[in-house]
Amino acid sequence: MPKPSFVEWEAPEELQKKALEALEIAKDTGRIKKGINEATKSIERGIARLVVVAEDVEPPEIIMYIPGLCDDRNAPYIFVKSKRDLGNAAGIERPTAAVAIVVDGKAKDLVDDIVEKIGGLRK
Numbered sequence: 001m002p003k004p005s006f007v008e009w010e011a012p013e014e015l016q017k018k019a020l021e022a023l024e025i026a027k028d029t030g031r032i033k034k035g036i037n038e039a040t041k042s043i044e045r046g047i048a049r050l051v052v053v054a055e056d057v058e059p060p061e062i063i064m065y066i067p068g069l070c071d072d073r074n075a076p077y078i079f080v081k082s083k084r085d086l087g088n089a090a091g092i093e094r095p096t097a098a099v100a101i102v103v104d105g106k107a108k109d110l111v112d113d114i115v116e117k118i119g120g121l122r123k
Helices: 013-029 036-044 067-071 083-088 104-123
Strands: 032-036 050-054 077-080 098-103
Touching: 013 032, 013 050, 013 067, 013 077, 013 083, 013 098, 013 104, 032 036, 036 050, 036 067, 036 098, 050 067, 050 083, 050 104, 067 077, 083 098, 098 104
Parallel strands: 050 077
Antiparallel strands: 032 098, 050 098
């Protein structure tokens, strides 16, 4: 499946794996918000430390506003290839389109590293 047109930059696979790993750690030791609605609320409230979005969402209009909203609210975001992988990392049995890490927990160093690398990729 080709990447959606609103995905302006693509994170290396290694960074995508780190984002999913950070999500799993934050799920267990911090706090995450699962699903598009919850992720959107955390971005709007300015509490999203990292937003992870799946590229393979159909129709893409469901998530295409997220990068702009993240940019407006200075919330770092990263796209990963699969909503199934994203759902698994978030600890839910269903595929999910977006998840936000709101409290890092033990994933703090990993999240900080990902956010720094994302900033470098987007310049």
